[in-house]
Amino acid sequence: MARLPYLDKADLAPSDQDLLARNINLFRCLVHSPGGARAQHVLGHYIRHKSRLDPRLREMAILQVGWVARSPYEWSHHIKIGYDFGVTDADIRAIIDDTAGRPTALEPVAKLVLRAAREIAAGPGASEATFEALRAHFDNERLVDLVITISFYCAVVRLLATLRIDVEPEYMPYLEKYPLPRD
Template identity: 30%
Template sequence: MPRVDYVSQEDLDDEYADLIVSSLQPGKRINVYSAIGNNPEVLAGFRAFLGSLWDHSGLSDRQREIVILTAASEFGSAYEWHQHVNVGTDAGLTPEEIAAIGRDDRTGFPIDEQALIAYTRAVVRGRVTDALHEAVESELGAEATIGAASTAAGYAALGQVIDALGVEIEDGDEFAGWDPR
């Protein structure tokens, strides 16, 4: 059960009203944004921050979704996982790869993506070593490594907010499952 009310567009000033709507599914109100919308300035900040990660991380769409799904898996955020299963598929991940991320099975991924998954889990745990950072940076470069660290930490923070506010999967949606095959 949500711990806060979900606000509607009508509850918000015009400058914030569209921030509770999905950028990927136009017209669809998203519960996490509707919950955070109880503090519109924080919502605007979250959306700007997550948008910068989305658009300017230096990661490919596939890499970005590997990071987000890995962070959601590591944190145990069913809501965030559910939101990104289809996005990950659209970014080129197979259902088998998504399921493997959920069980932390890296064997089917190329070396650079194995390193990215390990790095993301380490960021979420707060356990990045110099050797792991150097391995990822040698594969991805400094810009994308910073983007990966920031995306992992940003989505872990979002997962913590989701947990704190008790955000539920949207009405009418059924959880995609940790193994979406």
């Protein structure tokens, strides 16, 4: 159960109601701070709609962060979003297997992105070897966008966990299909 009440458009000033254009629980909690919610939306919008990073790789990096953080909200939401950007069921199973050190059929750049996401999520950042390997696959703009994406979603999973944001019922089937491990 969330630590703060979820707000609806009617609870907000008219000038802030646009913040709930997507009426998801994360946004319904973040709007307690309209300025903070607006700032979060700006970077999230850039990552999803303006970055030149390959969208499938972006979503795989986000899923990797959600998996290692054991974030039901992030994991379920980005399985659904990932499907819209070319992530397949085979990719999702490969993320799980790659994390566990099992062999996968993923292409080398996808494995590298997953490794970078795990290293950044574990902190303090990607290793020198991983960063240099990324440089061989990405120009500087895409490399920075990848790091921004992974880092942003590391922050998002901490928000979700701290505020205890509930997974909406329509996202539960994704958790049932690909449950997070119980540690």
